[in-house]
Amino acid sequence: MREQLLAVEKVQAIEWRDGALYLLDQRLLPHRQVWLRCDTAAQVVDAIGDMVVRGAPAIGIAGAYGLVLGARVRLQAGGDWRKALEEDFACLERSRPAAANLSWALQRMRERLARLKEGDDALALLEAEAVGIHVSDREANLTMAQLGMELIRRHQGNSQVLLTHGNAGALATGGFGTALGVIRAAHLEGLIEHVHVDETRPWLLGSRLTAWELAGDGVPVSLNVDAAAAHLMKTKGITWVVVGAERITANGDVVSKIGTYQLAVNAMHHGVRLMVVAPSSTIDMSKESGEDVLLEERDGCELLEVAGQRVAAEVHAANPVFDVTPADLVDYIVTEKGVVERPDNTKMAQLMCRKRLH
Template sequence: MREQLLAAEQVRAIEWRDGALHLLDQRALPFEETWLSYSTAAAVAEAIRDMVVRGAPAIGISAAYAVVLAVRVRLAAGGDWRAALEEDFALLAASRPTAVNLFWALNRMRERLERVKEDDVALAVLEAEALGIHQSDRDANLTMAQLGVELIRKHQGNLQNLLTHCNAGALATGGFGTALGVIRAAYLEGLVERVYADETRPWLQGSRLTAWELAADGIPVTVNVDSAAAHLMKTRGITWVIVGADRIAANGDVANKIGTYQLAVNAMHHGVRFMVVAPSSTIDMSMEHGDDIPIEERAASELLELGGKRVVGEITALNPVFDVTPADLIDFLVTEKGVIDRPDTAKMAQLMCRKRLH
């Protein structure tokens, strides 16, 4: 299975080459595949904020490379470059508040830097660390794909109709994808009849990105408006909802793209299994429960405008980007460290003590 998955890797959104970070501009997809190059931490922070790159793991990887760019600039400027670097760390940390992978990656880069005493090797050491973070996420994707497909096979081995929300694929990670990694693996195993992709308002990550990824792999995909999900569960034989996550609290509550919570409620009502797929770097044990997770709100214009033109009257709009799904609505949490059924505080703590499986 692992060899099949590696052979099927087609889409990449992040590349580090020639000393620069290259990002596939996800705002232009699916009509244009445009790569943008970045050489400063400030530019990467802006790319994260402006959604050039999105998805919790991909944001973390991009931030790690941004630290490398910052170290290069600060070293060249001379003086107390380590103190000056704090400005870059702060700028990157402020780019998106909810995805914990951002802070996890920055902390890992900071910790590695603190162990480097010689200035002349700092850049090479930090670059190796960022590359390691990138490769580690790719490996985790492959492990999670294998674990997730075993759940699908075990609980219902016939052809499945699956539903997913937002984009948790190769575009959102350093490799194969989290939720879409499981879906891709299930398709390779002959377990998928059709995937239904919520369009995911207001940025349409489902219709623009997820559908594009799946169609490129030849996986049957149908896009639906977010509010049709319950109807599809009732009429189209949906057997699994499979989503990613942006932050997971110590009790198993999951922050993910707005609309995930109502999917979980609807799934429980219709007897549809609900699977969350995310690397352990998405788990924030400092957050006791989901109510502690900061929820990003973006500009009202994302709801009130279409193509830069206002489409409603002079009213206000509420635009939370994420919501929190309580742990008791989640059937399975799949990570590279293993699988938890019905996550709770004790199971989460036990999971985080494990080493990764592969």
């Protein structure tokens, strides 16, 4: 199965080559494919904040590479470069605080930094750590794709009708995708009849990114406004809602793209299963529940304007980016360490104790 998945992989959003980070500018998709080169940590911070790169796993990977770029500049400047590097750590951490993978990746880089010894090639070792984070994320996605596909096969067999929200594909990760990785794998196995994609306001991640990725893979896909999801569950025979996550807390609450919570409520009402697909680096055991997570809110102009042209009345706009789906609305959390059914504190703790998939 893994070889089949690798054979169909078409999209990459992050490349590290010649000592620079290249990011596919996701603001311009699907009409233009433009790569942005980053040579400094500050440029990576801006790219994350400006939505050039988005999706929690991809943000974490970009943050790790950003730290490498910061270390190179600090080493060249001389002096106490480790102390100076703390500024880069702080700026990268603040760029998208809701993305658990960013904190996780930066902590891994900090731990690698702490293990450096006299005479070590610091830059080479930090670069190797960042590359390892990138590679391991892609490998995790391939494992999750197989696990999620088997869940779909086991519960309903062939001819599944799925719905997804946001973008949790190759563009949001180190490659292949989390939620879209599962959908790709299920499509390869002949399990998918159709996939409905929420447009995902206000950045239209579903319209511009998810629909583009799935159509490029030949998956039968159609687009709908976010508000149509409950109607589609009632009338189109949807069997699964499959989504990614920005952060999952110790009790199994899921912080994800705004609109996921209402999907979960509607899914439970209509008897539709909800699958959340995310690597273990998205799980934050330091947060007891979703109530402990500070949720990002972006500038209201993203709702009030289109292409810089105001389309709304002269009113204030609330623009929360993420919401919290309570654990009791989640049927499955799929990670590279295994699957949690009906998550709670005990099951999440058992999952995180695993060193490998059993």
